[in-house]
Amino acid sequence: MARPITMRRSLVISFVLVVCALSLVLLGATFFTTRSEAELQAARLIERKLREIQRSGQQHFQPVESILTFASAWRTKANCSTDADLQAIFDTLVTASPQIAAVRIEPFDVFQAEDFEDDAVRWTKPYMLAGAFGLGMSAYTPVALPSGTSALVAVDVPLDVISRFTMAYDVTPRTRVITMYRQRGAAIDGKGGVYSVVGLPREERFEDPAQRQQALLRLVRDIDLPYVTDALAAYRARRATPSTEPLAFRSGGERWWAGFREYALDKDIHMADAVFVPEQDLLGETARFRLFILGATAIALLLAIMVAIALARRAGRPIEALVSETDRIRRGDFSPGTPIDTPIDEVRRLAEAHEEMRLGLEQLTRMEYAMGVARNVQQKTFPTRMPLLPGYALFGSSLPAEDTGGDTYDVIGVRQAAEKGHDELTEGDADVAVLLLADATGHGIGPALSVSQVRAMLRMAVRLETDLTGVVREINEQLRADLPSGRFITAWFGILDPSRHTLTTFSAGQGPILIYRAATDSFDRSVADAPPLGLMDIRVDAPAPTVLEPGDLYIVLSDGFHEAASPERELYGEERVEALVRARAGDSPEELLAALHAAVDAFTQGAPPDDDRTGVIIKRVARA
16 A cells, blocks of 8 residues: 555645646736736826827917907007907907907906906806807906996807817727816716716717717716716725826726816816726737736646546545445444545545444434433323313423423322222313422433333322322332432422312422412412432321412422523523413413413523423312
C-alpha cells in the first residue's frame, strides 16, 4: 500500500499552481490594466471635450457681452444725436455678427436698477425667439439714450448653434454631449429635475427638426435620456465631496463615464455642459486583450478539471462507497459492510469512524425500540375512561419529560358487592372511586418501573378490598425492600364516596394539594400526612375525610407544574395555579387540566418540560 497522505495536502499540491496562475492573470490583467486604462482615457476625452465646449461658449457669448459693455461708448463715438441713430448702429452690428439675431432698445422697466449692481450684463432664461431664429436668449445692459432718457439695450442671441455643436460630436460611436441651463436657487434633485436642455445630444430621433424643436427647453427627465438622469443622480451624490475626476456610473446595464462643468452667465442664469462616454467605447483594442484573458481563464479551468478528475479517481471511489454504506444504514440495515481501502489518510479515518457509528447506531436503535416498548406499556397503564360517579366529574393526565416518565396516576371505579371479596372494578357506573398520583425521583425507565409497581400494588389491594391505611403500609414496606438507596416515591391516595360526598385521602410526601371552595371562592391546602414512600417506616393513622360541596374542586398536581421555569428561571409557582383555577372554576376537570398545561407551556415559552407533569382533578358538579 502506498504511503498515506492527507487529503488537504493532496488538494493543495494539485490546485495551488492553477489557482495562482488564474489569480495573477485575472487580477493583473483585468483590474490593473483594463479598468485603469478605461478611466485614464475617459478623463482625457471628457476633459478635452469640456474645454472645446467651453471655448465654443465663450466664442458665442462673449462678443455679445462686449457689444453691450460698450453700448454707451458707441453713442458718443458715433455722435448719435437721436435714438434712431443709435438703433441704426445696432442694426449694423446685427448684420456683422452672425451670433446676434437682433438688437433692441427697450424701456428700463424690464429690470430694476439694482439688478445690474453685480452684473453689468443680465441674461434671460432661454426662450423661443420671434421669427425663424428658434431657441435663443437675450442679454440686457442699461444705457443713456441721446434723448436723455435711460433705457435697456437688448441683444437676442440664437442658441441653435449649440445643438449643432453637441449633435456633431462623434469621437466614439456612442459618446454624447449635452448643454443645459438652470436658474439660481434651483436645487439639483438627482434626476435632472431643474435642468432644461438647450443643446441636444446626438440621437437619431433628434435629426427630425420637429422632434428637436419639441425637446428643447424641456426638463432632462422628461425627454427620455436615461444615461443623463442616471449620471445626474451620481453627480448629486458626489457633490458633497467635489472632484475633478471623471464620474463613473451605471446605466442600461453597463458602465459609463461622465464629466460636468457648470458656469454662470450672470447671478441668476447658470449653464452646464456634460459629456457621457460608455466604457465599452473606450476599451477599443483592450477588448481583444479581454479575449486573451478569457482564453487564459479557459485553459486554467481546463487544467483544473483535469486535476479534479485525477483526484476523483483517488478520493471519489472510497467516498462513494461510504455514501452507499450510509444509505444502507439509513434504511435500517446495520449488518457489517465491505471494508474500504484508500491511501488518503482522512478518508481512511472517516471509514473507521463510519464503522464505529454503525455499531453505535445499532445499539441506539435497539435501545430506542426498547424505550418505545416501555412507553407503550406505561401509556397503557393510564386510564382510558373515567368511571362514572353521580354528581362528580373526574379527570387525570400525565405528560412525561422523556419517552417514559417517573409519574403515574390512576382512577379506579369500584362497584361494591353485598358480600366481601366480590367488589368489581369498572370503567362505567361506580359506587366509589380509588385514586392515585405518584411521583418517583427522576424520570426515565427506572422511575417509570417504580411508579408502575405502586399502581399495580394499589390495584391488587383494591381487588383484595384492603383499607386505605393497610394499602399505604404494605406499599411502603415493599418499596423499602425494592428501591435503591436514596430513591423514594411521593404518592397521594384517595377514596371518593359520592353517596356521602366525602374524599378520604392520604399523602406520602405529595403536595401541595389544593381544595377550591366554590361557595367562598377560596382555597384550602392539604399537607402531607407522612414522608415519601420507600424511605422509612410510616405510621398510618386513619385520615379524616374531606367533605366536598357543589362546585368544589380537589386538585392534585405533581411538581412539574409548580416548578416549571421561564427562560429567566422564574418558577410558575402555586400562586399562578390558584389564579388560573379561580378564573376557570366553572370548567370541567378535563378543560381545567388542559388550561393548566397550556398556561405552563406559555410561561416556559414552549421549552421542553424539565419534569413530568401529572395531575388529577375531582369536581362536585351537582347536588345528589
